Amino acid sequence: MTLQTSTSVGTDRQALITWYRRNRERTRMLFDLLVEDAYYSRPIALRHPIVFYEGHLPAFSFNTLVKRALGGASIDARLEALFARGTDPSEQSGDLKGVHDWPSRATVQQFAEEADRRVIDALTSANLDQPGHPLLDRADVVFAILEHEAMHQETLLYMWHQLPVSQKRRPLGYRPRVDGRVPVPEWIDVPAGQATLGVRRDAVRFGW
Known part of the structure; x- marks a missing residue:
């Protein structure tokens, strides 16, 4: 699989759509690793x-x-607000909801399908690169949403590690690698020097 980056795809619409669809498919594969009973669990407190x-x-x-x-129209204001805040919940602020405070999985997936449809419509035909716009200058917001999902996939994987084996499914066709040479750990010396933080905005297509 070729790794796409903001530098390699630019504002090629088809490349952006492919990137978005690939992100969504990988996320679905991660959720397919779990049994239904795990859906409302909180593996990390x-x-x-x-x-x-x-x-x-x-x-x-x-x-x-x-x-x-x-400036597009809303799908479901309640769900958009419920799922908007991605930071860790706070016990003091009352963010730790019970099972019955969350919608059914069917409701979540229906919302997700419509959100995906509208995002893909935007990637297909909207004016994504608007100089001077706080979000659309150099299409920054597009690369932000694409990289955001990929980063969360790493979060999901270490959450899944905290679940008991009984709540996880073996991927279809998975066979563990049990042979081959074990890599030998080695140290690499990095010489002292000067490190420059940050980057010129015109030097890269997108950066956090």
Whole structure:
């Protein structure tokens, strides 16, 4: 698989759509690793329950690109607000909801499908590169939503590690690698020198 980056795709619409679809497919594959009983569990105490993340990823993309940047219409204001906040919940602020405070999985997936549809519509035909716009200058918001989902996939993987084996499914066709040479650990010396933080805006296509 070729890794796409903001530098390699520029504002090639088809490349952006392919990147978005690939992100969404990888997220679905991660959720397919779990049994239904795990959906409302919170494997890490100060993280949201799993249900949140299936809604948060499409909600962030929709809220940020379609609603905030392009001024598009709402899908479901309650769900958009529920899934908007991706930071860790706080016990003091009352963010730790019970199972019955979260929507059904069918509701979450229906919302996600519509959010995906509208995001792809925007990537297909909206004016994504608007010089001087706080979100659309150099199409920054597009690369932000694409990289946001990929970063969360790493978050999901270390959450899944905290679940008991009984709540996880073996991927179809998976066979563990049990042979081959074990790599030998080695140290690499990095010489002292000067490190420059940051980058000129005109030197890269996108940066956080």
